[in-house]
Amino acid sequence: MYQLGSLGITARTLATPLLLLALTSGAALGQTIPRDAKRIVSIGGTVTEIIFALGEQERIVAVDSTSTYPAEAADKPDVGYIRQLSAEGVLSQKPDLIIAEAGAGPADAITILKASGLTMVSIPTPPEAEAIAGKIRAVGAAVGKSAAAEKLAIDVDTGLAALSQKLAAIDGPKKRVLFALSLSNGRVMAAGTETSADAIIRLAGGINAAGAVSGYKPLSDEAVIAAAPDVVLVMDNPQLHLSAGEAFALPSLQASPAAKAGAFIAMDSLYLLGLGPRTPEAAFDLAAKLYPDVFKP
Structure with a gap:
């Protein structure tokens, strides 16, 4: 599994769709993401939420326990908590693609999954509002839905900008x-x-x-x-x-x-x-x- 952040990508760099696509495709690492993946294991509540938002939920065969939204995610098999995954549980779902938030673990489970030869994509999750659009684009690239992800990312940024304008009306000290x-x-x-x-x-x-x-x-x-x-x-x-x-x-x-x-x-x-x-x-x-x-x- 590789992390985009380990390649020196910042939240601002993630806003560049072409660079993001080249890196998430694994081209520079000799790894190709199966764009037609039919069996995706989604690890991380936000990753799962994004895949659903992109309309690709039918390709998800299992999720982790933090994937609580939308409610339909609960209908998917559960492979455990994001930081306490069972490699055997993930492999039993016979995935052709694993998409996980950065920090998934434990390390020995990730080592087993990497050794299996399965394609894994690690989505960076810096705790910054500016990184949300990049996170959406990264997931979109991984599932072959970059255009839909771009629209969703723009919608999120537009919503945040509207909120910022509304907050400008606050008169008095901040809470x-x-x-x-x-x-x-x-x-x-x-x-x-x-x-x-x-x-x-x-x-x-x-x-x-x-x-x-x-x-x-x-x-x-x-x-x-x-x-x-x-x-x-x-x-x-x-x-x-x-x-x-x-x-x-x-x-x-x-x-x-x-x-x-x-x-x-x-x-x-x-x-x-x-x-x-x-x-x-x-x-x-x-x-x-x-x-x-x-x-x-």
């Missing part, structure tokens, strides 16, 4: 948003910079209250108090059991502006953090919750 991945042992696992949560917060016109750290990090009580979030944002995931009551019961959050206002937002994880075709809508929905006076019905 400080703390994204909590988990609340375990009384500690907030927060999203700092270089995360998809940071990207969606900024797209929605907010300020990442945990912007002093990079990646997902547990914050000390002192750091949470200093962050002074106006809003606490979490994934709407029943398995995590993250509730406003639990969050605002933490001593570090009890006196925060968010707790005083009861400002707690829960959104579907793939919708919120996927950075895919629905991101303009997800960012708009988040912005409407942050700035209801600007985004009136």
